[in-house]
Amino acid sequence: MSETATGVVPAAFADVVADEVRLRRFLDGLPGVDPVALEQRATALATRSIKKQSKLTAIDLAISMVDLTTLEGADTAGKVRNLVRKGLQPDPERPDTPRVAAICIYPDLVPVAAGALAGSENTGTKINIASVATAFPSGRAALPVKIADVESAVAAGADEIDMVIDRGAFLAGHYGKVYDEIVAVKQAAGAARLKVILETGELATYDNVRKASWLALLAGGDFIKTSTGKVSPAATLPVTHVMLQAVHDWKRATGEQRAVKPAGGIRTAKDAIRYLVAVREVAGPEWLHPHWFRFGASSVLNDLIMQRRTQLEGHYWGGDYVSLD
Amino acid sequence: MSRSTESVATDPTEWDYAPAPESEAIGRVKERYLPFIDGKFVEGSGDDLVSVNPGRDEPLSTVSTVSEADLDTAVHAARQAYEGPWSRLSGAERGKYLFRIARGIAERSRELAVLEALDNGKPIKETRDFDVPTAAQHFFYHAGWADKLQHLGHGPDPKPLGVAGQVVPWNFPLLMAAWKIAPALAAGNTVVIKPAETTPLSALVLAEIIADADLPPGVVNIVPGAGDVGAALVRHPGLDKVAFTGSTTVGKQIQQTLAGTGRKLTLELGGKGATIVFSDAAIDQAVEGIVNAIFFNAGQVCCAGSRLLVQESIAEELLTRLRERVDTLRVGDPLDKNTDVGAINSRSQWDKITELTRAGVDEGAELWQSSCPLPDKGFFVAPTIFTDATQTMRIAREEIFGPVLSVITFRTPDEALAKANNSPYGLSAGVWTEKGSRAMAMAARLRAGVIWDNTWNRFDPAAPFGGYQESGFGREGGPSGLAAYLDTDDEALIG
Numbered sequence: 001m002s003e004t005a006t007g008v009v010p011a012a013f014a015d016v017v018a019d020e021v022r023l024r025r026f027l028d029g030l031p032g033v034d035p036v037a038l039e040q041r042a043t044a045l046a047t048r049s050i051k052k053q054s055k056l057t058a059i060d061l062a063i064s065m066v067d068l069t070t071l072e073g074a075d076t077a078g079k080v081r082n083l084v085r086k087g088l089q090p091d092p093e094r095p096d097t098p099r100v101a102a103i104c105i106y107p108d109l110v111p112v113a114a115g116a117l118a119g120s121e122n123t124g125t126k127i128n129i130a131s132v133a134t135a136f137p138s139g140r141a142a143l144p145v146k147i148a149d150v151e152s153a154v155a156a157g158a159d160e161i162d163m164v165i166d167r168g169a170f171l172a173g174h175y176g177k178v179y180d181e182i183v184a185v186k187q188a189a190g191a192a193r194l195k196v197i198l199e200t201g202e203l204a205t206y207d208n209v210r211k212a213s214w215l216a217l218l219a220g221g222d223f224i225k226t227s228t229g230k231v232s233p234a235a236t237l238p239v240t241h242v243m244l245q246a247v248h249d250w251k252r253a254t255g256e257q258r259a260v261k262p263a264g265g266i267r268t269a270k271d272a273i274r275y276l277v278a279v280r281e282v283a284g285p286e287w288l289h290p291h292w293f294r295f296g297a298s299s300v301l302n303d304l305i306m307q308r309r310t311q312l313e314g315h316y317w318g319g320d321y322v323s324l325d
Numbered sequence: 326m327s328r329s330t331e332s333v334a335t336d337p338t339e340w341d342y343a344p345a346p347e348s349e350a351i352g353r354v355k356e357r358y359l360p361f362i363d364g365k366f367v368e369g370s371g372d373d374l375v376s377v378n379p380g381r382d383e384p385l386s387t388v389s390t391v392s393e394a395d396l397d398t399a400v401h402a403a404r405q406a407y408e409g410p411w412s413r414l415s416g417a418e419r420g421k422y423l424f425r426i427a428r429g430i431a432e433r434s435r436e437l438a439v440l441e442a443l444d445n446g447k448p449i450k451e452t453r454d455f456d457v458p459t460a461a462q463h464f465f466y467h468a469g470w471a472d473k474l475q476h477l478g479h480g481p482d483p484k485p486l487g488v489a490g491q492v493v494p495w496n497f498p499l500l501m502a503a504w505k506i507a508p509a510l511a512a513g514n515t516v517v518i519k520p521a522e523t524t525p526l527s528a529l530v531l532a533e534i535i536a537d538a539d540l541p542p543g544v545v546n547i548v549p550g551a552g553d554v555g556a557a558l559v560r561h562p563g564l565d566k567v568a569f570t571g572s573t574t575v576g577k578q579i580q581q582t583l584a585g586t587g588r589k590l591t592l593e594l595g596g597k598g599a600t601i602v603f604s605d606a607a608i609d610q611a612v613e614g615i616v617n618a619i620f621f622n623a624g625q626v627c628c629a630g631s632r633l634l635v636q637e638s639i640a641e642e643l644l645t646r647l648r649e650r651v652d653t654l655r656v657g658d659p660l661d662k663n664t665d666v667g668a669i670n671s672r673s674q675w676d677k678i679t680e681l682t683r684a685g686v687d688e689g690a691e692l693w694q695s696s697c698p699l700p701d702k703g704f705f706v707a708p709t710i711f712t713d714a715t716q717t718m719r720i721a722r723e724e725i726f727g728p729v730l731s732v733i734t735f736r737t738p739d740e741a742l743a744k745a746n747n748s749p750y751g752l753s754a755g756v757w758t759e760k761g762s763r764a765m766a767m768a769a770r771l772r773a774g775v776i777w778d779n780t781w782n783r784f785d786p787a788a789p790f791g792g793y794q795e796s797g798f799g800r801e802g803g804p805s806g807l808a809a810y811l812d813t814d815d816e817a818l819i820g
Contacts, residue, residue, distance in 0.1 A: 031606070031608040032606075032759045033607050034607035036780060037610035037779065037780060047450065048662075048663055049342070049663055050343075051342075051343050051345050057337070057340050061337045064337075245609055280340065285338040285340070286338050287338075288338045289338060
């Protein structure tokens, strides 16, 4: 399951990406998304009642899917080391708590994370290092600069690259430019899995989210990811529904499974479980694995830990009983 | 072995939802329920009936029913109340009572939601999020009209009709009672209403709410019983108005009975609604719309979209998605909060659905059913889709009133229209297309009382609801619904 998308366009779609005209025709020809019915479905699914053992299983699954993130200008080596320790042992008082999936940081801090994680794969599940790149979060830099950004992160030990698409080019209809950039970044990322951030808050419509999802899948993105976390709104349930539907459709058309990552705005265990319900019912149960679904988040981890203890011990713990990071 | 992976050691893709049943005790089901006549709960002189919990095929409660003599008492009480206090009250005073009833429903909403799920078999998700809140909304909405009747366009002081006899069906027991009672009272009438034989309980809890609201005795009388009680009620000479929701067969009998009596009549009968999906539709949401149209309340809805008309060029794609989606529906315990499709209301309805499904197979349509496991007890039907159905088949013409969809393809808008209209019914229709002009053009030519554009089963007390042809006449909801309870001297408005 560790393989990355090949970057080779499946035969069924080879024609589609041959030139920008055909690419635009294909993307503009995708079925529309009706916002009222989409939001109605997302709201209805959010009322699923998850209790008892299924809640505990969901909490552990959600913890194991967290990309524990710090993306601040003020990040330091110390902050990243703390984050790594938190990711390795989210709840020191309950060492059976699963590890998170990845630590998500800026490229220059990748060596710090690599150092802090060294050897930890021998004591449990490997935690990946995910690095944002390509002039995150705006993506407003020349392509060679973006490529260099990616290469430096991979060279420093990143297992996963979180790139941003050129939303300006997308909104202007230059789908070919967006496509070519993703292909170039995919190549630069090499063996690292590529997460393509659509920044759905700037794409504004669900139709655009569907188009951008397909564009990223055609270009070889291993993940489609909602947001940088720097733009509001970040991840929402309806947007994630559209993206889960896209990977489901992609798999039906090509046989290839690709992953999804909502990021930003997921703060409580309840939120996280609602996403897992959507994963199960929209994409399918085979996506219920950290390889195929991630949460880009930080604060949600502590709520998951508190809810986990509640499930196991029968009463709530205050925030003071859970480590900040 | 590392401890860190222990708790997700089981295959996470097998994660499923544990049973999440709502507590049955919240429904406060009583051992025995009594008719509500002239402001009091009294023993009826008819034979008791046993209401069955269709989710388990077990007796739920016993209900005392009324005889013809009790009906005379009830109609007389309604007449006294009409001539006594009720028609002399100001609109604002009547509105005050309606607001009280609305708040009473809201206050007892959890109880009503559980009781309705137990008695009817529909999932708690629907009673909690649709039936009960919408019933309260109808009272709130009509409470607001009670002192504004002069703005309806029927003159400066429109008059009520008098005593209304009302018969409601089992598919939305509380909500249909609200649809009937609220406009009647707002307009100044008094009512005698008969709940359905298989689902009388929520209406009798509504009677408690009405009693608690201190409504003058006789303004609302609730008379449980079987079909014979309904027949006796609608032909009762003491009525000024009859409103019936139910089957087309019974509706026709009522119309014959009332012919020449001068009594006003509104009928809301069966349907065979068509969901029309064009090739440019938002396909995933069209799938949602189809699911809502035919599997909401297990298809036991008069305005159900039981026919799917899909443009041939996307038929295969749409059906693939539809089957995948329907396979995720959770069929089972009505009280489980995660149940999407509950029980069929009664054994006889289950038999009818099964019989028509068999007819579909015999006539050569291709049957597909959801793989969802069904409970061992109770009346359940797996969501069913018939493809390769044609207009000549019974499953495409008759109202099945169950979770059974017949799929028919079309090539052009005219063909879709012709097929959609090719039914003696005319209650509901829906169009899925991203092209607004096409949706409007279709709506103008579809013969149906309700037409949904890119949605289905959206209701609002302000929106009139009703049918064409064998789906009945008269409207419920909105200003036209109120007109059906006023002496407008304008037959066009009610029929």
